[in-house]
Amino acid sequence: MNTQAIQILFLKDLFLSRWPLFGYLVGGLLSAMVTCLPGESAGFIGFILMITVTIAAGIHLIGVLLLAEPVEMTRTFVMSLPVSLLDYSIAKISVVLVAFLIPWLGMLASLTVLTFVVPEAKPGALAFLVLLFLFMLAGFCLQLVTAVVTESVGWTMVVVVLGNVLLNLFLKTLHEHPVISKLATSEILSWPPVVLQIMAIEAIVILVALGLAFLFQSRRGDLV
Numbered sequence: 001m002n003t004q005a006i007q008i009l010f011l012k013d014l015f016l017s018r019w020p021l022f023g024y025l026v027g028g029l030l031s032a033m034v035t036c037l038p039g040e041s042a043g044f045i046g047f048i049l050m051i052t053v054t055i056a057a058g059i060h061l062i063g064v065l066l067l068a069e070p071v072e073m074t075r076t077f078v079m080s081l082p083v084s085l086l087d088y089s090i091a092k093i094s095v096v097l098v099a100f101l102i103p104w105l106g107m108l109a110s111l112t113v114l115t116f117v118v119p120e121a122k123p124g125a126l127a128f129l130v131l132l133f134l135f136m137l138a139g140f141c142l143q144l145v146t147a148v149v150t151e152s153v154g155w156t157m158v159v160v161v162l163g164n165v166l167l168n169l170f171l172k173t174l175h176e177h178p179v180i181s182k183l184a185t186s187e188i189l190s191w192p193p194v195v196l197q198i199m200a201i202e203a204i205v206i207l208v209a210l211g212l213a214f215l216f217q218s219r220r221g222d223l224v
Contacts (some may be wrong), residue, residue, distance in 0.1 A: 009091035010098075013065055017099050020064075024057040028107040035111070036118040050107055051136070051167070057103050058140040059160060065096050066147045067156065089217040093148070097210070100140055108133050124186025127195050128174065134202040135170055139163035141209035148213045 034046030115121045146159045174180045
């Protein structure tokens with residue numbers, strides 16, 4: 001494994017994505033701040049904007065950094081360089097994941113701070129937000145493995161649509177759950193067993209999806 005080649009490929013893609021990443025990060029932070037404004041309408045609008053930014057970032061990064069390379073013949077050029085298939089796979093999957101995590105972590109971190117700083121915010125809502133953000137990260141990882149395996153925009157968009165449908169069902173289930181629904185209005189941050197169980201399932205989905213993406217990509221006989 002050539003760590004220098006991996007670093008160069010990683011930094012190259014990260015540099016080329018710097019402006020969209022900056023836009024998603026700023027948009028995500030602004031959305032997070034809107035959720036803490038007084039009034040239910042402002043909170044709802046900020047919540048929707050936050051989800052929209054996360055979904056848009058995932059679709060854009062996978063499309064530009066993964067799916068566009070075979071079409072634009074960029075990957076053909078990269079693989080003509082002294083770079084192994086393993087090096088390319090590690091760099092490509094890593095940069096897509098890290099690029100997504102930048103706005104994802106920015107929003108979650110800002111919400112965590114705002115939850116304990118804004119007087120109107122309820123600390124108990126943080127557990128609900130962690131469940132939501134982990135679900136969106138799991139959805140992104142499933143989109144990532146689909147893009148790696150199929151190299152198809154169509155199939156990737158199918159997973160995106162299914163993920164959005166499941167996200168709505170997931171939010172509905174959380175709101176209807178007697179224990180989790182109370183967290184949104186709780187003055188005390190707590191982690192009930194059901195929350196920890198859901199977090200564990202989400203973590204497993206994330207790890208399995210990333211493992212499959214890397215395994216499939218690294219075992220390809222030819223990427224060109």
